[in-house]
Amino acid sequence: MEQFVQQLINGLSLGTIYALIALGYTMVYGILRLINFAHGDVYMVGAFFGYYVARFISTQLGYVPSMLNFFLVLAASMAGCAILGFVIERGAYRPLRRAPRLNALITAIGISLLLENLGQLVFGADPKDFPNLIPRTTLSIGVLTVSNIQLIVVATAIVLTLGLEFIVHRTKMGTAMRAVSFSGDAAGLMGININRVISFTFVLGSALAAAAGILVGLYNPKIDPLMGIMPGLKAFVAAVLGGIGNIPGAILGGLIMGTAETFTVGYLSSTYRDAITFVILVAVLLFRPTGLLGTPARSKF
Amino acid sequence: MSALLEVKDLHVAYGAIAALKGISFSVERGQIVTLIGANGAGKTTLLRTISGLLRPRRGEISYWDSDDIGKVSSSCSLSSLAPHLIVRHGVAHVPEGRIVFANLSVRENLQMGAYTRTDADGIKADWDWVLQLFPRLSERLKQSAGTLSGGEQQMLAIGRALMSRPRLILMDEPSLGLSPILVQTVFAAIRQINANGATILLVEQNAHMALTTAQIGFVMETGTIALSGPCHELLRSDDVRRTYLGES
Numbered sequence A: 001m002e003q004f005v006q007q008l009i010n011g012l013s014l015g016t017i018y019a020l021i022a023l024g025y026t027m028v029y030g031i032l033r034l035i036n037f038a039h040g041d042v043y044m045v046g047a048f049f050g051y052y053v054a055r056f057i058s059t060q061l062g063y064v065p066s067m068l069n070f071f072l073v074l075a076a077s078m079a080g081c082a083i084l085g086f087v088i089e090r091g092a093y094r095p096l097r098r099a100p101r102l103n104a105l106i107t108a109i110g111i112s113l114l115l116e117n118l119g120q121l122v123f124g125a126d127p128k129d130f131p132n133l134i135p136r137t138t139l140s141i142g143v144l145t146v147s148n149i150q151l152i153v154v155a156t157a158i159v160l161t162l163g164l165e166f167i168v169h170r171t172k173m174g175t176a177m178r179a180v181s182f183s184g185d186a187a188g189l190m191g192i193n194i195n196r197v198i199s200f201t202f203v204l205g206s207a208l209a210a211a212a213g214i215l216v217g218l219y220n221p222k223i224d225p226l227m228g229i230m231p232g233l234k235a236f237v238a239a240v241l242g243g244i245g246n247i248p249g250a251i252l253g254g255l256i257m258g259t260a261e262t263f264t265v266g267y268l269s270s271t272y273r274d275a276i277t278f279v280i281l282v283a284v285l286l287f288r289p290t291g292l293l294g295t296p297a298r299s300k301f
Numbered sequence B: 001m002s003a004l005l006e007v008k009d010l011h012v013a014y015g016a017i018a019a020l021k022g023i024s025f026s027v028e029r030g031q032i033v034t035l036i037g038a039n040g041a042g043k044t045t046l047l048r049t050i051s052g053l054l055r056p057r058r059g060e061i062s063y064w065d066s067d068d069i070g071k072v073s074s075s076c077s078l079s080s081l082a083p084h085l086i087v088r089h090g091v092a093h094v095p096e097g098r099i100v101f102a103n104l105s106v107r108e109n110l111q112m113g114a115y116t117r118t119d120a121d122g123i124k125a126d127w128d129w130v131l132q133l134f135p136r137l138s139e140r141l142k143q144s145a146g147t148l149s150g151g152e153q154q155m156l157a158i159g160r161a162l163m164s165r166p167r168l169i170l171m172d173e174p175s176l177g178l179s180p181i182l183v184q185t186v187f188a189a190i191r192q193i194n195a196n197g198a199t200i201l202l203v204e205q206n207a208h209m210a211l212t213t214a215q216i217g218f219v220m221e222t223g224t225i226a227l228s229g230p231c232h233e234l235l236r237s238d239d240v241r242r243t244y245l246g247e248s
């Protein structure tokens, strides 16, 4: 029983990271019906932004690990990836807006490979140790142990998700996003500049991916230029599992993926850590292709 | 009277299929003008081209902008503008099939109608007016638009268009699929909207209602305008009576 609860805690904190990445997949899909395969690599770049900002802060400004340090790194990396997402959409996807969807998909794979190889060139192929942003402590609750890092990861993810929820449901831009996801034509007739909405969606999704990159750096402090591939794939499966295009679905899917992973490692074998992703993907595609919360209708948010 | 919209020699194609083959007509300020024609004649294509959703191969769409008191300020070409810019000139489009945002509430749909505006007082006035025009919407503001009945969705689609305070409203078959009583409601609303100052370009299958409501009519046939004139004359024309009014 203790092991079960312990695995659940570990799984949910891992799942929040998948959920943050899955949100970007699902939002872009909701707006453009495009699977942005470069999204996992944006997450990787987010982790590296964090790495360099953290090093700059500690060497140039002499900060010691603290919450402030963490917030600075998080904000800088989110801003950096927001710009990256904006540039990717502008440069790679927008010129193909009227082309067949397959062209955009192939381009997405191309951008993904580009970021991975550019990453190896610029950052080096060797794994790097993500700096220690926050002093680590562990809390014991009875027989369970929770690290402060896990709590910070989960709390950050919750705050970001609530922020996203606020933007999507309470602001004019968010309402426009939902309108575009339903019908770009009708949204255009309202005076909504669809290109602006698409840019905004990429900015938002990429910033969330960057946050996931920082959180994973706290949690699992080795980063390398190919680190985005597996989590990107898992987050994609999470988005499909929740119902691609559906925001609550992406969160639910992420949490399920994280939990499934830690349970597989805990009860079966760590060999199957990644295999479980594909088992889930195949199961979803066979039994519930629209995902848990997805609807076959055109409405996507 | 002065022209509000003038279309000249408009050609539109879908790939190799020509849908509009040289359409010319104009709409005078303050009128209700109707476009009737068989299925596939190109009516929807014409409205979608005016509102910027389709690009013409050839031809010109001119629009005379004016301020709120009707003073004409300038003429501009709509044929190269994106839809979201055309709305800002005061052209609204109630699309075929309504296309209300089913995933948004009724309130949010109306708010999206006013997306380009910042004049809070004006928006409030139009909001009140739309809900007075369609009281059924005011009971359903929180409901998601996808759960509305077909008639209510049509009211919402019209109300949403009005929220941009348009000077020209393009309406694509607003009576389609409505019960006779709702058709009356919708046409009554169209007359009221026009009385309130907006010019209306109305595409209709219900030729009888359209020709008795509008002042000027155009009959489209396979991408061209076959017949045009004051509606009372079209109503007397044998051609129109046989083909569109179902008389023998």
Ligand SMILES: Nc1ncnc2c1ncn2[C@@H]1O[C@H](COP(=O)(O)OP(=O)(O)OP(=O)(O)O)[C@@H](O)[C@H]1O
Binding pocket: B014, B017, B018, B019, B037, B038, B039, B040, B041, B042, B043, B044, B045, B046, B096
């Ligand atoms: N997306 C499209 N791709 C190819 N052809 C199209 C497309 N949309 C319309 N068409 C063709 O263009 C022609 C005009 O269509 P349009 O929808 O404008 O007619 P309509 O007068 O509105 O008809 P209805 O009364 O049925 O609504 C038709 O022959 C139609 O088949």
Ligand SMILES: [Mg+2]
Binding pocket: B043, B044, B045, B096, B172
């Ligand atoms: Mg039509």
